[in-house]
Amino acid sequence: MEEKKLCGKRYPHLFSPLRVGNVKMKNRIICAPTSPSMIDLNGHFTPEMTAYLEEKAKGGAGVVTYGEAIVHSATGKSHNKQLQLDAFGVRQGMTEAARLIHNAGSYANIQLSHGGMYGGLASVGGDVDKENIAYGPSDFEMPQGHVTEMPRELIYEIIESYGKAAKLCKETGFDMVQVHAAHGWLFSQFLSPVFNQRADEFGGSLENRARFFMLSLDAVRNAVGPLFPIEARISGDDFTDRGLGMDDCVKVAEMIDDKVDLINVSCGNHEDPDMFCRTHPSAFYKRGVNVYLAAEVKKHVKTPVACVGSLNDPAQMEEIIASGMADVVELGRASLADPYLPQKAYNDEADDITPCLRCYECFGATGELEMVKCAVNPIMGEQLQARYKRPLPEKKKKVLIVGGGPAGMEAAITTARRGHQVTLVEKTEKLGGNLHAAGAAYFKEDVQKLIKVLSSRVKKAGVKVILNTEVTTDYIKTFHPDALMVAIGSEELRPPIKGLDSDHVVMAIEAELHPEKLGQKVAIVGGGLVGAEGAVGFKHEGKECVIIETKSEIAEEVNSFYRGGLMVEVEKSAACYLNTKVKEILSTGVLCEKDGEDIIIEADTVVCALGFKSPFEKVDALTDCVDEYYILGDCRKVGKIYDAINTGYYTGLRV
Numbered sequence: 001m002e003e004k005k006l007c008g009k010r011y012p013h014l015f016s017p018l019r020v021g022n023v024k025m026k027n028r029i030i031c032a033p034t035s036p037s038m039i040d041l042n043g044h045f046t047p048e049m050t051a052y053l054e055e056k057a058k059g060g061a062g063v064v065t066y067g068e069a070i071v072h073s074a075t076g077k078s079h080n081k082q083l084q085l086d087a088f089g090v091r092q093g094m095t096e097a098a099r100l101i102h103n104a105g106s107y108a109n110i111q112l113s114h115g116g117m118y119g120g121l122a123s124v125g126g127d128v129d130k131e132n133i134a135y136g137p138s139d140f141e142m143p144q145g146h147v148t149e150m151p152r153e154l155i156y157e158i159i160e161s162y163g164k165a166a167k168l169c170k171e172t173g174f175d176m177v178q179v180h181a182a183h184g185w186l187f188s189q190f191l192s193p194v195f196n197q198r199a200d201e202f203g204g205s206l207e208n209r210a211r212f213f214m215l216s217l218d219a220v221r222n223a224v225g226p227l228f229p230i231e232a233r234i235s236g237d238d239f240t241d242r243g244l245g246m247d248d249c250v251k252v253a254e255m256i257d258d259k260v261d262l263i264n265v266s267c268g269n270h271e272d273p274d275m276f277c278r279t280h281p282s283a284f285y286k287r288g289v290n291v292y293l294a295a296e297v298k299k300h301v302k303t304p305v306a307c308v309g310s311l312n313d314p315a316q317m318e319e320i321i322a323s324g325m326a327d328v329v330e331l332g333r334a335s336l337a338d339p340y341l342p343q344k345a346y347n348d349e350a351d352d353i354t355p356c357l358r359c360y361e362c363f364g365a366t367g368e369l370e371m372v373k374c375a376v377n378p379i380m381g382e383q384l385q386a387r388y389k390r391p392l393p394e395k396k397k398k399v400l401i402v403g404g405g406p407a408g409m410e411a412a413i414t415t416a417r418r419g420h421q422v423t424l425v426e427k428t429e430k431l432g433g434n435l436h437a438a439g440a441a442y443f444k445e446d447v448q449k450l451i452k453v454l455s456s457r458v459k460k461a462g463v464k465v466i467l468n469t470e471v472t473t474d475y476i477k478t479f480h481p482d483a484l485m486v487a488i489g490s491e492e493l494r495p496p497i498k499g500l501d502s503d504h505v506v507m508a509i510e511a512e513l514h515p516e517k518l519g520q521k522v523a524i525v526g527g528g529l530v531g532a533e534g535a536v537g538f539k540h541e542g543k544e545c546v547i548i549e550t551k552s553e554i555a556e557e558v559n560s561f562y563r564g565g566l567m568v569e570v571e572k573s574a575a576c577y578l579n580t581k582v583k584e585i586l587s588t589g590v591l592c593e594k595d596g597e598d599i600i601i602e603a604d605t606v607v608c609a610l611g612f613k614s615p616f617e618k619v620d621a622l623t624d625c626v627d628e629y630y631i632l633g634d635c636r637k638v639g640k641i642y643d644a645i646n647t648g649y650y651t652g653l654r655v
Contacts, residue, residue: 008346011314013321015346018062018328020304021229021261023107023175025062025328028321029342032308032330033067033111033178033233035082036362036372036381043073043084045093051383052372053097056335057104060342064101065109065178065330071165072158075135076186078115081370085112085165091172098173109176109231110169112162112220116186117147117195118271137189137196137203155202155212158186163219170224177224178231179217179260181252183279184269187213188235191252194242206248210255217259231262231306236293239268239275246293250300257301264306264330265294273564280332281310282565283358283443288316295325306330312337312356312446314345336362336374351456355449361642364559375642376450378410378649390653396420399655400481402471402622405433407633407644408487409454414652415485416461423479424463427470431455433489434634437512438641441537443569447641476625483628483655486619487648490612490634497525499585500608508534508609515541519604522546523590524574525582526609527554532570534609539573546601547576548592554578577601612638630654 008015018025038049056064066083070076073084084090094110101108117136133148140147166177181187189195190212196203202211220230234252238244244252253263267290268279281289287310294307306328311317317329334341337356344353354376361375374380397420401408404426416422430436432451439447458465469475476484492507494500504519508530511518515538522538524531527549535545547554547570554576555563570576577594584591589602614635623629632647633639 007348010348010350011318011345014314014318014329016321018304020176020231022227023063023229025107027060027062027342027346028328029061029317030063030109030306030328030330031056031061031065031335032332033065033109033180034332034336035066035068035111036366037079037081037370038372038381039081039083041080042089043070043082043087044090045083045097048371048381048384050093050097050100051387052381053108054100054104055379055383055386056339057101057106059335059339060346061106061331061335062342063107063109063176065111065176066097067111068113068180069110069165069169071112071114072161075132075154075158076114076116076119078118078185085168086161091168094169094172094174098175102173107175108173109178110174111178111180111233112165112169113180114158114186116189117142118185137192137209138198140195149198152200152202159212159215159219162216163223166220167223170228176229176231177220178233178264179213179220180233181213182233182235182266184271187216188238188269192238192240192243194240206251207255210252213252214255214259217256221259229261230259231264232256232260233264233266235267236265236290236297237267239278240272246296249293250297253297253301257303260303262306262328263297263301263303264308265297265326266290266308267293273560274568276561277565277568280360280363280561281358282360282562283446284565284569285310287312288320291320291325298324298326304328308332310334310356310358312341312353314341314350314353317345333358333362336372336380337376339377352453354453355446357446357450357641359641360559360561361640363561368559373642375640376645378646392419393655397482397655398480399423399483399485400425400471400476400479401485401487403433403487403489403633403635404428404431404465404467405487405489405633405644406435406450406454406641407648408433408485409458410645410648411485411487411630411632411652412463413454413457413461414649415655416463418652418655420483420655422461422463423466424458425466425469425471425475427468429468431458431465431467434509435641437509440512440515441533442540443536444533471622473621473625476622481626483630484623484626485630485632485651486622486635487633488615488618488622488635490638491615492608493611493613494608495610497582497585502585502587502606504587504604505585505606505608508607511605511607512537515543517605518543518607520544521589521602521604522607523548523601523603523605524607524609525590526611527551527576527578528609528611529555529558530611531555531607531609532558532566534607535574536566536569538607545574546603547574548580548582548590548601549576549578550581552578614638
């Protein structure tokens with residue numbers, strides 16, 4: 001007998017309605033403001049951007065928010081690909097976005113923003129070839145250039161622009177607006193005693209420093225009317241020297257209590273590299289690390305309060321709401337990894353939620369590629385194309401997939417869902433491939449969750465799984481598949497270093513899976529991502545670690561967002577020898593050359609973390625057995641989890 005689904009009853013507080021102004025949210029989940037760079041150079045929404053927002057609404061969130069809509073583009077743009085609310089022709093895309101969100105069953109929200117002193121200077125993805133005057137609260141020198149004190153007449157012009165922008169948002173169909181006063185943007189700068197050294201009515205006391213923000217909220221209210229919901233995003237703590245602490249942030253919340261309908265409490269300054277990984281919590285922080293800030297604000301205001309902080313688990317969200325820490329949870333990256341998280345939680349399918357890995361693949365793509373993608377969601381950024389479903393194949397094929405890592409599992413799921421007869425063969429005792437090593441460290445539990453989710457989907461898709469079996473050419477010939485997919489992963493590099501075959505040398509994957517095999521003093525040869533994360537994990541296991549790297553940087557191939565948090569941990573976990581060449585593995589450690597001199601780095605165990613290679617010979621031997629074959633994952637080209645999931649999914653669609 002099939003078990004009856006609870007349909008929201010497992011998380012009754014999370015799925016209780018909430019009235020915010022004239023909006024009645026169907027649940028307590030808001031897709032937090034995100035702003036991937038799918039904006040054209042005129043400052044308009046692209047079709048890709050509207051499809052991105054539509055997908056989130058389809059997933060069941062009560063409200064979907066677009067982030068960083070600039071109210072005064074002449075002074076407020078922090079980079080080129082931002083929605084400009086004062087741009088000619090912007091209405092069409094905004095109206096389409098609001099309609100799509102509504103048609104999918106959610107309310108549409110939009111964040112009103114201004115970059116302040118980051119507008120005009122080379123900033124996050126900024127235009128380095130063209131600089132305008134950067135206006136901030138006071139004259140200030142930044143690495144990017146000089147900040148000019150914002151004239152009073154410009155302050156009042158921007159206040160007026162907030163009202164005009166809010167009116168536009170209401171007219172184009174948006175149901176709410178959020179005024180951004182956190183993360184180091186304009187109002188956050190004016191609130192900060194660090195950046196605001198003015199001597200007029202906009203500087204000095206906290207009340208004066210908040211005046212710009214208060215007047216702008218008044219302008220927004222006058223523009224949208226008394227019942228239209230206004231959300232304000234504020235900090236609960238700046239976490240900077242001489243910046244706003246929690247007590248001052250609470251006072252700001254009290255000031256706006258009668259002016260807004262929802263208070264969103266975040267923290268920090270995402271322009272600060274040292275702060276970014278707290279503002280957008282990395283894997284090195286616990287889930288919900290910033291929720292306590294919202295809880296403190298909630299004690300002092302009557303307005304509903306929303307919290308943020310890399311939330312991904314509906315059970316944790318339920319506890320937050322049920323305990324009274326916050327009234328609403330806002331999900332950023334979690335809604336990229338799985339836009340259908342709300343729907344799955346409501347349908348009692350939380351075990352099928354794709355976990356966000358907090359790898360910052362999304363931020364990296366936005367900054368570098370002016371698009372959005374997700375390591376674990378192959379449709380992210382491709383929603384426009386995904387609207388048009390590929391027809392199911394006329395012929396049902398017998399498909400053999402070799403390798404049960406992420407590429408093989410994703411391919412098996414997708415191919416089976418298309419109606420094919422799929423057999424997945426894995427040479428080890430369990431599915432997951434190198435995800436097991438990647439998820440072994442204490443801060444990688446999300447990767448372990450991903451293995452469980454993918455394994456469960458493989459089973460539900462009806463895939464036949466054969467373990468402890470290595471596929472050979474004879475196996476393929478006997479199986480006689482209509483189509484073959486080869487996803488056998490990569491092999492660790494073993495360069496011709498003297499002594500590398502010694503008993504006290506352990507390859508990186510083995511070391512990650514079995515840190516108990518390591519001695520007390522561990523020398524890691526190779527300072528890429530694997531070596532760097534290995535050092536952090538081994539330190540947690542009580543080991544003394546050293547990283548030896550030939551290049552001048554540790555983990556230089558890693559996107560800057562993840563690297564920022566990683567390097568903080570690496571510096572606490574290991575001594576790093578850069579620009580250092582390994583000459584020989586000795587019984588007592590590693591003989592190296594640095595600055596033209598030989599040095600010996602003592603170690604009980606040497607971990608080889610020098611990268612991976614695709615096993616092309618094995619791949620060619622297997623694929624030569626059939627006419628229809630596909631090569632995916634690391635055996636095609638060594639890459640990241642994103643590459644494995646992406647090639648697995650889209651290969652499955654082609655069969």
